[in-house]
Amino acid sequence: MSPWSWPVRVYYEDTDAGGVVYHANYLRYLERARTEGLRQLGYSQQHLRDAAGVLFVVVSCSLQFKQPARLDDLLEVRSSVLLTGAASLEFVQDIYRQDDAPALLVTATVRVACLESASYRPCRLPASLRKELT
Numbered sequence: 001m002s003p004w005s006w007p008v009r010v011y012y013e014d015t016d017a018g019g020v021v022y023h024a025n026y027l028r029y030l031e032r033a034r035t036e037g038l039r040q041l042g043y044s045q046q047h048l049r050d051a052a053g054v055l056f057v058v059v060s061c062s063l064q065f066k067q068p069a070r071l072d073d074l075l076e077v078r079s080s081v082l083l084t085g086a087a088s089l090e091f092v093q094d095i096y097r098q099d100d101a102p103a104l105l106v107t108a109t110v111r112v113a114c115l116e117s118a119s120y121r122p123c124r125l126p127a128s129l130r131k132e133l134t
Contacts, residue, residue, distance in 0.1 A: 001133045003080035004040060006033040007098070010073045021069040026106050027061070030093050033077035034110070041132050049117045052126045059088070061110045067097070069105050074098045081133050087114045087122045089133065 014025045035045055049055050069075055076096045083090040088111060095106040116123045125133075 001037070001041065001081055003078060004033075004037045005076050005078045006036045008032065008075045008077060010069050010071055010075065012071060015071050019071040021073075023063075023065065026063060026065075026069075026095060026108070029075065029077050029095060030061075030079075030091075030108055030110060031058075033079045033093060034091060034112075037079055038129075041129070043129055043132075048126070048129075052129075053117050054114050054123060054126060055117045056089075056112045057115055059111050059113045061108060063106055063108045065106055067103055067105045069095070069097060075105070082109070084125070084130060084134050086124050088112060089114075089125070 008029050010021055014021050016022045038045065038048075045055070074097070076098050077093060078096065079091055079093045081089055082092045091110045091112070093108045093110060094104060095108075097103045097105055114123055114125050115121060
């Protein structure tokens with residue numbers, strides 16, 4: 001899969017009392033970008049659960065904060081698949097501020113596991129999805 005991007009605007013609810021994005025909200029932005037990347041391939045999370053019987057769970061993530069995002073900033077989450085395992089995926093994701101002087105704000109590595117939706121046991125990625133991601 002080619003790298004993809006997803007835009008997000010920082011709203012008041014995303015910020016702390018100082019108008020800076022609360023650190024945990026970056027995880028939301030990263031999650032949404034991964035979900036939208038799957039959707040661009042034609043795989044909604046609900047379809048994967050209902051039709052293929054699989055779901056994804058985050059098993060690890062590492063974030064490095066470079067600069068803060070602030071209220072009303074327009075951000076871009078850039079994502080790509082770094083590694084495709086039999087039952088897992090590893091993503092590299094970067095969050096940039098999009099304005100007159102774009103800046104890298106956050107870098108992240110996120111590993112997700114593929115689970116059977118009925119048992120929550122690890123399972124192989126669906127073959128069609130695996131083919132699209134590699």
